Amino acid sequence: MANRIVVDPVTRIEGHLRIEVEVKDGKVVDAYSSGTMVRGFELILKGRDPRDAWAFVERACGVCTTVHALASVRSVEDALGITVPPNAELIRNLMFCAQYLQDHAVHFYHLHALDWVDVVSALKADPKKTSELAQSLSNWPKSSPGYFSDLQKRLTSFVESGQLGIFANGYWGHSAYKLPAEVNLIGVAHYLEALEWQKEIVKVHTIFGGKNPHPNYLVGGVPCSINVNEVNAINAERLAMVGKLFDDAQTFIEQVYIPDLLAIAGFYKDWGAIGGGLENYMCYGDLPTKGYNDPTSFKFQRGIILKRNLNEVLPVNPKDPQEVQEFIPHSWYEYSGGDGEGRHPWDGETKFNYTGPKPPYTQLEVEQKYSWLKTPRWKGNAMEVGPLARLLVAYASGNAEVKDAIGGVLKQLDVPVAALFSTLGRTAARGIETMLVARWAKEFYGQLLDNIKRGETRTAETAMWEPSSWPADAKGVGMSEAPRGALAHWIVIKDQKIDNYQLVVPSTWNASPRDAQGQLSAYESSLVGTPVANTEQPLEILRTIHSFDPCIACAVHIHDPHGRHVHHLDTF
Amino acid sequence: MGQPLTIWEHARLQGHSRRDFLKFCAWLTAAAGIDSSAMGDVVHALETKPRLPVVWFHFQECTCCSESFIRSSHPIVSDIILDKLSLDYTQTLQAAAGEQAEKALHDTMAKYPGEYLMLVEGSIPTGADGVYCTIAGRTALEIVKEAAAGAKAIVAWGSCASNGCIQAASPNPTGATPVHKIITDKPIIKVPGCPPIGEVMAGTIVHLLAFGTIPELDRTGRPKAFYSRRVHDTCYRRPNYDAGLFVESWDDENAKRGYCLYKMGCRGPSTYNACAVTKWNNGVSFPIQSGHGCIGCSEENFWDNGPFYQRLSNLPGFGIESTADTIGVAAGAATAVGLGAHAVLTFVRKRDVVAAHESPEPKAQE
Numbered sequence: 001m002a003n004r005i006v007v008d009p010v011t012r013i014e015g016h017l018r019i020e021v022e023v024k025d026g027k028v029v030d031a032y033s034s035g036t037m038v039r040g041f042e043l044i045l046k047g048r049d050p051r052d053a054w055a056f057v058e059r060a061c062g063v064c065t066t067v068h069a070l071a072s073v074r075s076v077e078d079a080l081g082i083t084v085p086p087n088a089e090l091i092r093n094l095m096f097c098a099q100y101l102q103d104h105a106v107h108f109y110h111l112h113a114l115d116w117v118d119v120v121s122a123l124k125a126d127p128k129k130t131s132e133l134a135q136s137l138s139n140w141p142k143s144s145p146g147y148f149s150d151l152q153k154r155l156t157s158f159v160e161s162g163q164l165g166i167f168a169n170g171y172w173g174h175s176a177y178k179l180p181a182e183v184n185l186i187g188v189a190h191y192l193e194a195l196e197w198q199k200e201i202v203k204v205h206t207i208f209g210g211k212n213p214h215p216n217y218l219v220g221g222v223p224c225s226i227n228v229n230e231v232n233a234i235n236a237e238r239l240a241m242v243g244k245l246f247d248d249a250q251t252f253i254e255q256v257y258i259p260d261l262l263a264i265a266g267f268y269k270d271w272g273a274i275g276g277g278l279e280n281y282m283c284y285g286d287l288p289t290k291g292y293n294d295p296t297s298f299k300f301q302r303g304i305i306l307k308r309n310l311n312e313v314l315p316v317n318p319k320d321p322q323e324v325q326e327f328i329p330h331s332w333y334e335y336s337g338g339d340g341e342g343r344h345p346w347d348g349e350t351k352f353n354y355t356g357p358k359p360p361y362t363q364l365e366v367e368q369k370y371s372w373l374k375t376p377r378w379k380g381n382a383m384e385v386g387p388l389a390r391l392l393v394a395y396a397s398g399n400a401e402v403k404d405a406i407g408g409v410l411k412q413l414d415v416p417v418a419a420l421f422s423t424l425g426r427t428a429a430r431g432i433e434t435m436l437v438a439r440w441a442k443e444f445y446g447q448l449l450d451n452i453k454r455g456e457t458r459t460a461e462t463a464m465w466e467p468s469s470w471p472a473d474a475k476g477v478g479m480s481e482a483p484r485g486a487l488a489h490w491i492v493i494k495d496q497k498i499d500n501y502q503l504v505v506p507s508t509w510n511a512s513p514r515d516a517q518g519q520l521s522a523y524e525s526s527l528v529g530t531p532v533a534n535t536e537q538p539l540e541i542l543r544t545i546h547s548f549d550p551c552i553a554c555a556v557h558i559h560d561p562h563g564r565h566v567h568h569l570d571t572f
Numbered sequence: 573m574g575q576p577l578t579i580w581e582h583a584r585l586q587g588h589s590r591r592d593f594l595k596f597c598a599w600l601t602a603a604a605g606i607d608s609s610a611m612g613d614v615v616h617a618l619e620t621k622p623r624l625p626v627v628w629f630h631f632q633e634c635t636c637c638s639e640s641f642i643r644s645s646h647p648i649v650s651d652i653i654l655d656k657l658s659l660d661y662t663q664t665l666q667a668a669a670g671e672q673a674e675k676a677l678h679d680t681m682a683k684y685p686g687e688y689l690m691l692v693e694g695s696i697p698t699g700a701d702g703v704y705c706t707i708a709g710r711t712a713l714e715i716v717k718e719a720a721a722g723a724k725a726i727v728a729w730g731s732c733a734s735n736g737c738i739q740a741a742s743p744n745p746t747g748a749t750p751v752h753k754i755i756t757d758k759p760i761i762k763v764p765g766c767p768p769i770g771e772v773m774a775g776t777i778v779h780l781l782a783f784g785t786i787p788e789l790d791r792t793g794r795p796k797a798f799y800s801r802r803v804h805d806t807c808y809r810r811p812n813y814d815a816g817l818f819v820e821s822w823d824d825e826n827a828k829r830g831y832c833l834y835k836m837g838c839r840g841p842s843t844y845n846a847c848a849v850t851k852w853n854n855g856v857s858f859p860i861q862s863g864h865g866c867i868g869c870s871e872e873n874f875w876d877n878g879p880f881y882q883r884l885s886n887l888p889g890f891g892i893e894s895t896a897d898t899i900g901v902a903a904g905a906a907t908a909v910g911l912g913a914h915a916v917l918t919f920v921r922k923r924d925v926v927a928a929h930e931s932p933e934p935k936a937q938e
Contacts, residue, residue, distance in 0.1 A: 110665060170668050233829075
């Protein structure tokens with residue numbers, strides 16, 4: 001008899017995710033992934049100005065901020081035939097890179113690390129040994145015995161205070177934690193360092209987009225102007241700051257994130273054979289080097305891998321009505337043509353139809369509809385998207401830089417290529433691409449400076465800005481690679497207004513419920529076979545789910561009264 | 573089990589010197605809009621107060637508020653997350669999940685009735701009996717009522733919790749509702765913005781910690797320290813507006829000189845926020861400085877007051893500014909009329925602010 005375990009809320013993610021699994025003989029035998037919050041973005045966007053759409057959809061997610069704005073402006077530009085100036089492309093690339101660096105590092109330390117790092121065990125570490133270990137792993141200067149001993153004292157008094165805050169009820173001491181106390185102490189130290197550092201790299205967004213989270217974008221280019229002779233524009237001072245931020249980011253990634261990733265992964269090599277899940281991978285590609293309309297120039301290649309066949313990369317065309325489709329057999333929606341339909345996003349429909357149990361409930365009706373996420377498929381296939389998919393498509397496309405980076409990590413960990421298809425592989429892929437993106441950011445930065453030196457300062461194409469210049473009917477697709485994977489927005493414009501707008505986002509691909517044929521999506525599929533040592537403590541389930549970096553608000557987007565003064569308390 | 577540490581003890585343990593600590597207190601005093609003579613009270617409070625139990629809820633939101641909070645620039649502010657508050661429930665950061673996470677929440681509610689601070693990120697959907705947002709099988713509506721009953725006060729983070737934000741935009745498909753329309757018997761501090769500025773969020777929290785009182789609020793429930801001035805009135809590009817110097821098209825010569833973005837739809841004239849003063853991400857920039865108009869993200873219904881690139885004078889309810897639009901015309905007479913009209917508007921807006929300041933309401937520190 002299988003035992004049903006419910007994890008709700010899944011924490012250390014963005015959004016509202018519920019996982020139900022059936023466990024038998026200490027292993028997951030079936031899994032159900034449910035998004036439990038919906039907002040109805042598509043319904044809100046209808047009838048609005050397409051040039052405003054980026055600001056609306058950017059609010060799909062504040063963790064992967066900017067990515068929806070980028071996909072949105074690209075969808076409108078695609079519909080209207082706008083090509084953005086090279087500098088705008090470069091600035092968008094720099095913002096893209098800054099997002100990856102911040103988002104991936106925060107995921108590793110603040111959302112994922114506590115699945116591998118036992119905070120309480122760090123109390124037993126020897127600071128001197130920790131220092132020696134840290135210095136053997138990296139040149140990062142903050143590695144003295146005093147540094148670690150101060151941290152340990154701070155941690156001890158924190159624990160002794162009895163107020164454990166975010167660490168309360170964690171799975172400390174669980175048999176699946178394998179790190180020596182010294183590695184745990186390094187992990188905790190860098191958790192705090194990363195929290196400080198992440199504030200810095202996002203300043204790239206602030207410089208070009210005015211704020212972070214949710215910087216500003218613009219259909220036709222970027223809103224900031226370049227003028228090296230003006231304090232009120234992107235000038236030498238601003239550019240120097242961008243350069244410094246990327247330099248420091250690269251140092252942090254190479255001296256802290258990557259060494260920690262390798263050190264921790266070395267103790268969890270068994271997770272290179274757990275959590276593989278689907279065998280199909282999809283990447284829309286991104287980081288154009290010769291313009292968005294030339295996908296062959298992208299740093300991340302576009303393509304599909306089926307059945308883990310790395311000898312063949314298939315093309316993907318999101319405009320083909322037969323390729324990307326969304327289904328709702330297990331989703332709380334209805335389609336005008338019934339539940340059997342698959343709809344291409346240009347013809348997508350968003351109509352709520354909650355048929356689940358009346359809250360409060362203890363179990364979902366998993367044979368029926370059980371999620372606010374729709375189920376997207378590519379030519380009927382369930383696809384995994386994200387860092388692993390990106391690297392595999394690049395690898396199979398013959399991207400030498402990616403091949404080298406992957407090879408280096410596999411060699412250091414002494415694991416075979418097959419170990420990539422796993423929970424550990426997903427987590428390692430995220431680190432590897434962060435390292436690559438840190439390098440690429442500097443290339444883009446150099447190119448931007450070269451353009452400016454040549455007197456090329458244009459940042460916006462405005463010929464098609466006025467809606468009066470648009471055709472009565474237009475359709476577009478904007479693709480990107482969000483940190484969590486393949487992202488696309490489909491827009492239909494009619495009489496200068498949005499007639500239909502659909503987002504199919506990475507976590508919809510990965511976290512969606514199964515389809516009518518019973519094919520599981522990525523989360524559900526990867527959980528099957530995952531060991532569960534203690535059904536009261538779902539640590540292993542969290543490891544695999546977190547390896548995808550769930551972002552559920554995106555995925556379900558899809559969805560004083562008397563005028564007198566105010567409250568006042570004498571004491572608080 | 574030891575005694576809970578005070579904030580000063582924590583700061584010292586983390587290697588902060590007394591000088592750093594006092595600098596932090598000075599920053600806080602200034603950031604909270606408190607007279608500098610009260611700094612001694614701030615220092616004393618931070619030296620002696622134990623950690624405050626806090627529960628942070630996520631409903632219909634995008635987590636941008638949490639992300640903004642962890643960007644707050646002052647070095648001690650990040651320590652607040654781990655050390656100054658006892659952040660006992662937060663789906664974004666907490667180690668435990670599922671039942672163990674819910675237990676942490678219920679432990680705090682049981683152990684500190686009437687004492688914990690409740691932070692709400694996101695709106696609460698009321699449509700279809702609340703099924704548009706459930707956590708652990710319970711609706712956000714049920715959760716927010718239960719948790720509010722024992723809360724000492726509530727902070728509504730961001731526009732979602734303060735006014736419903738994007739999911740409440742027309743046609744509000746899920747019945748998204750801000751927290752103050754559901755909870756009416758608790759003090760609620762609204763900190764709107766999409767997201768609010770990290771320093772503003774930290775400033776609000778630290779005010780609560782340091783003084784044990786709610787900061788002085790305006791009549792809509794926002795801390796006056798951060799929301800009493802229009803972006804337009806504090807904008808460094810304002811002299812361009814007054815001189816009739818406007819960006820006319822994206823990336824034109826005027827944009828490259830940093831002229832006023834009013835004609836590109838800037839909502840600075842109708843938005844109350846600290847962006848132009850505090851700026852974003854440790855004072856690096858703010859939307860207007862980086863070339864895009866303000867979209868008014870801290871104002872109620874801002875999503876429905878668009879389109880964003882339509883200048884305010886062309887929008888319903890903003891007729892008073894219409895003559896200001898002619899400022900760019902070289903004719904001197906037009907300029908004079910425009911400035912006059914703008915001055916009237918400014919006066920009308922400011923009158924509210926002035927009235928609020930002059931009202932005989934008790935001040936927080938009294």
